[in-house]
Amino acid sequence: MANPSQTAPPLLEVQHLCKYFPVRAGLLRRQVGEIRAVDDVSFAVYPGETLGLVGESGCGKTTTARCILRALAPTSGAILFRTQEGTVVDLAPLSEAELRPLRREMQMIFQDPFASLNPRMTLFDIVGEPLLVLGRMRDRQQRMDRVAELLEMVGLRPEYMRRYPHAFSGGQRQRIVIARALALNPRLVVADEPVSALDVSVQAQVLNLMLRLQQELGLTYIFVAHDLSVVKHFCDRVAVMYVGKLVELAPTRSLFFQPRHPYTAALMAAVPVPDPRLRGKMQPLEGEVPSPANPPSGCYFHPRCPHAVEICSQEPPRLQEIAPGHFVSCHRAQELELVGVDAAEVPGHEG
Amino acid sequence: MSNDPAPLLVVRDLKTYFFLDEGTVRAVDGVDFAVHPGQVVGIVGESGCGKSVTVKSVMRLVQRPGRLVAGTIRFRPSSQSAQRWPLAPDGTLDLAALDPQGPIMRAIRGGEIALIPQEPMAAFSPVHTIGNQIVEAIRLHQDVDRQTAWEWGVERLAEVGIPSPAQRMRAYSWELSGGLRQRAMIAMALACGPRLLIADEPTTAIDVTTQAQILTLLRALQEQHNMAIIFITHDLGVIAQIADHVVVMYLGRVMEAGPVEEIFLRPQHPYTRALLRSIPSIHTPSRTLLPTIQGSIPHPFNRPAGCPFHPRCGDFVPGLCDRNTPEPVPVSPTQTVSCHLYTGELHGEPIPDRSSPA
Ligand SMILES: Nc1ncnc2c1ncn2[C@@H]1O[C@H](COP(=O)(O)OP(=O)(O)OP(=O)(O)O)[C@@H](O)[C@H]1O
Ligand SMILES: Nc1ncnc2c1ncn2[C@@H]1O[C@H](COP(=O)(O)OP(=O)(O)OP(=O)(O)O)[C@@H](O)[C@H]1O
Ligand SMILES: [Mg+2]
Ligand SMILES: [Mg+2]
Numbered sequence: 001m002a003n004p005s006q007t008a009p010p011l012l013e014v015q016h017l018c019k020y021f022p023v024r025a026g027l028l029r030r031q032v033g034e035i036r037a038v039d040d041v042s043f044a045v046y047p048g049e050t051l052g053l054v055g056e057s058g059c060g061k062t063t064t065a066r067c068i069l070r071a072l073a074p075t076s077g078a079i080l081f082r083t084q085e086g087t088v089v090d091l092a093p094l095s096e097a098e099l100r101p102l103r104r105e106m107q108m109i110f111q112d113p114f115a116s117l118n119p120r121m122t123l124f125d126i127v128g129e130p131l132l133v134l135g136r137m138r139d140r141q142q143r144m145d146r147v148a149e150l151l152e153m154v155g156l157r158p159e160y161m162r163r164y165p166h167a168f169s170g171g172q173r174q175r176i177v178i179a180r181a182l183a184l185n186p187r188l189v190v191a192d193e194p195v196s197a198l199d200v201s202v203q204a205q206v207l208n209l210m211l212r213l214q215q216e217l218g219l220t221y222i223f224v225a226h227d228l229s230v231v232k233h234f235c236d237r238v239a240v241m242y243v244g245k246l247v248e249l250a251p252t253r254s255l256f257f258q259p260r261h262p263y264t265a266a267l268m269a270a271v272p273v274p275d276p277r278l279r280g281k282m283q284p285l286e287g288e289v290p291s292p293a294n295p296p297s298g299c300y301f302h303p304r305c306p307h308a309v310e311i312c313s314q315e316p317p318r319l320q321e322i323a324p325g326h327f328v329s330c331h332r333a334q335e336l337e338l339v340g341v342d343a344a345e346v347p348g349h350e351g
Numbered sequence: 352m353s354n355d356p357a358p359l360l361v362v363r364d365l366k367t368y369f370f371l372d373e374g375t376v377r378a379v380d381g382v383d384f385a386v387h388p389g390q391v392v393g394i395v396g397e398s399g400c401g402k403s404v405t406v407k408s409v410m411r412l413v414q415r416p417g418r419l420v421a422g423t424i425r426f427r428p429s430s431q432s433a434q435r436w437p438l439a440p441d442g443t444l445d446l447a448a449l450d451p452q453g454p455i456m457r458a459i460r461g462g463e464i465a466l467i468p469q470e471p472m473a474a475f476s477p478v479h480t481i482g483n484q485i486v487e488a489i490r491l492h493q494d495v496d497r498q499t500a501w502e503w504g505v506e507r508l509a510e511v512g513i514p515s516p517a518q519r520m521r522a523y524s525w526e527l528s529g530g531l532r533q534r535a536m537i538a539m540a541l542a543c544g545p546r547l548l549i550a551d552e553p554t555t556a557i558d559v560t561t562q563a564q565i566l567t568l569l570r571a572l573q574e575q576h577n578m579a580i581i582f583i584t585h586d587l588g589v590i591a592q593i594a595d596h597v598v599v600m601y602l603g604r605v606m607e608a609g610p611v612e613e614i615f616l617r618p619q620h621p622y623t624r625a626l627l628r629s630i631p632s633i634h635t636p637s638r639t640l641l642p643t644i645q646g647s648i649p650h651p652f653n654r655p656a657g658c659p660f661h662p663r664c665g666d667f668v669p670g671l672c673d674r675n676t677p678e679p680v681p682v683s684p685t686q687t688v689s690c691h692l693y694t695g696e697l698h699g700e701p702i703p704d705r706s707s708p709a
Contacts, residue, residue: 201643271559284563284567285563286564
């Protein structure tokens with residue numbers, strides 16, 4: 001599939017985004033430190049593309065996503081969003097009232113399809129709520145028509161409108177969540193681990209649905225996930241985070257076949273491949289992810305990095321464009337020969 | 352390995368049902384499998400197919416309204432403890448016939464068969480240190496003093512790769528990171544040198560790099576102690592990397608079972624084939640539609656008659672698949688499939704030689 005053009009101006013540009021949470025202790029709840037959940041992260045998202053955001057638990061994926069949608073107020077940085085009218089607005093400093101008219105253009109799909117639906121609301125209420133609240137669609141019949149259309153779009157029967165979420169399976173609930181997110185024709189959809197809680201067979205159904213809707217509606221996705229196989233399958237470009245920092249950002253193929261950051265390469269080597277012939281290739285990385293409240297000096301990855309040299313523990317590396325569209329933050333990016341997913345060793349895959 | 356004449360565990364026609372007011376959930380409905388000494392058996396299947404209930408049944412931990420309604424669970428205890436127990440002439444003991452709360456079952460749980468439960472927080476009490484809990488577990492099964500048990504505990508923590516183990520013995524489980532807690536859990540399960548370790552989704556909630564560490568650790572421990580492992584997961588990648596033998600479950604029944612190569616390269620059951628096709632692999636082409644399995648898993652009260660997979664099966668034969676429940680038939684000396692459509696003609700690729708380096 002052709003990559004969406006990056007010649008168009010970006011739909012979203014995140015610049016030097018930071019989100020620090022205070023760490024409090026003691027009786028007086030005095031601030032004793034801070035968690036740098038997102039620390040100087042910059043990237044752009046182009047219209048019609050899917051940008052993947054990957055990294056291990058706690059690296060700041062959800063916090064980044066929530067800042068972009070202004071469910072959280074960033075500590076600093078800019079979030080430049082190109083509105084339908086073509087003007088560029090910085091969402092970071094806006095008040096809730098100022099954000100309101102922009103909210104319909106950006107929607108979020110949450111991780112857990114069981115927790116994100118109110119059990120006391122019918123599908124009509126759930127999917128129709130944004131139409132009423134943000135869309136000011138007061139006419140009930142009009143809302144019913146639109147909800148029916150949305151349910152059909154995600155492969156659910158319109159007759160289900162009067163049912164409650166408990167009557168649906170995990171995959172069906174995620175479809176409901178998607179229908180709700182699409183109610184107001186958003187342009188940007190941020191999906192936070194939309195398939196992580198689903199079984200493989202259901203996961204495939206939801207991923208296919210998201211692909212189809214993207215093509216039909218021209219959606220732009222930010223796709224947060226920790227499963228690299230899913231990300232490789234689904235994304236045009238991928239951003240890798242480690243302890244609040246962006247360490248690498250590249251088109252999916254380059255990232256997987258020629259990773260330039262040792263952490264990206266280590267992540268790939270740890271993915272269990274569903275083929276017993278490729279056994280024993282898994283190379284576990286030593287050590288553990290550091291706490292964002294107490295990160296190491298220099299490059300945060302240096303204590304676990306097999307390629308670390310002196311400078312790595314002393315100076316934090318800067319994100320640089322090492323090849324067109326390929327950004328990496330590593331002192332040794334130019335000289336290292338890293339191994340990604342080796343296309344050559346892949347035996348013929350069924351299907 | 353799988354031809355070892357004396358299996359450690361043989362489960363036959365196991366049925367465990369839950370009797371609820373709304374109806375009966377046939378969570379495990381006629382399951383067969385065997386585990387040989389030193390073998391890693393992977394149980395795969397989608398959520399709710401009965402993986403956890405199967406192993407809880409083996410441990411005799413199923414509680415009301417659940418009940419083991421049929422089947423045998425023949426286990427071969429280690430020679431030491433066996434002298435005191437009423438073994439069958441073949442040296443095995445039917446766990447299904449034992450009192451779940453009786454002294455033999457209590458000695459077997461933790462001593463001969465150890466379980467790492469699916470709920471990670473359930474394994475450790477938050478109010479006791481990890482050390483005290485490990486010492487407790489050791490002294491329940493072995494006649495040693497506290498001091499010795501403590502030293503063994505430190506050795507176990509060191510063995511699973513926990514840094515400064517003596518110090519960590521005094522820590523509480525909630526003070527450890529996810530990866531360290533998982534290791535501590537394995538150390539605790541290994542405390543009494545079980546012959547069979549059952550790990551119920553031990554890596555599902557943890558990151559890939561930690562998962563790779565844990566899988567490598569389990570493999571190493573299995574080799575050092577010649578311990579058998581039952582490894583439960585819904586991640587087929589993990590199964591391909593760790594299991595010697597695979598059991599594929601769907602709605603409380605075994606659809607297909609065999610050596611890992613046969614299951615992945617020569618799957619005979621339409622369900623196994625569909626499952627394998629639906630996973631996006633790091634090696635499959637990007638941004639294409641994935642083959643899916645039509646429909647969804649039925650509600651446990653509405654179990655389909657005949658083959659449980661027939662309503663979702665692309666090859667379903669009316670009048671046959673929806674009437675008769677298929678029994679397992681051999682595909683090879685080591686592989687079995689439960690499917691009416693299997694005629695003896697094999698699908699798939701030749702199986703590479705097992706003796707090639709792993
Ligand atoms: N409201 C909050 N207050 C304090 N710390 C927070 C808060 N939200 C997140 N954090 C911390 O910020 C860091 C990043 O969290 P975040 O949820 O963004 O990670 P993530 O990459 O989404 O992880 P996961 O894969 O587990 O969802 C973590 O250390 C987390 O504990
Ligand atoms: N205590 C219980 N009461 C009633 N039904 C139960 C109980 N425990 C399990 N079940 C049912 O038994 C079936 C099998 O459950 P089990 O926990 O074994 O599934 P599983 O394969 O381990 O799934 P998962 O991958 O989600 O852990 C399910 O339909 C479940 O709802
Ligand atoms: Mg998250
Ligand atoms: Mg389970």
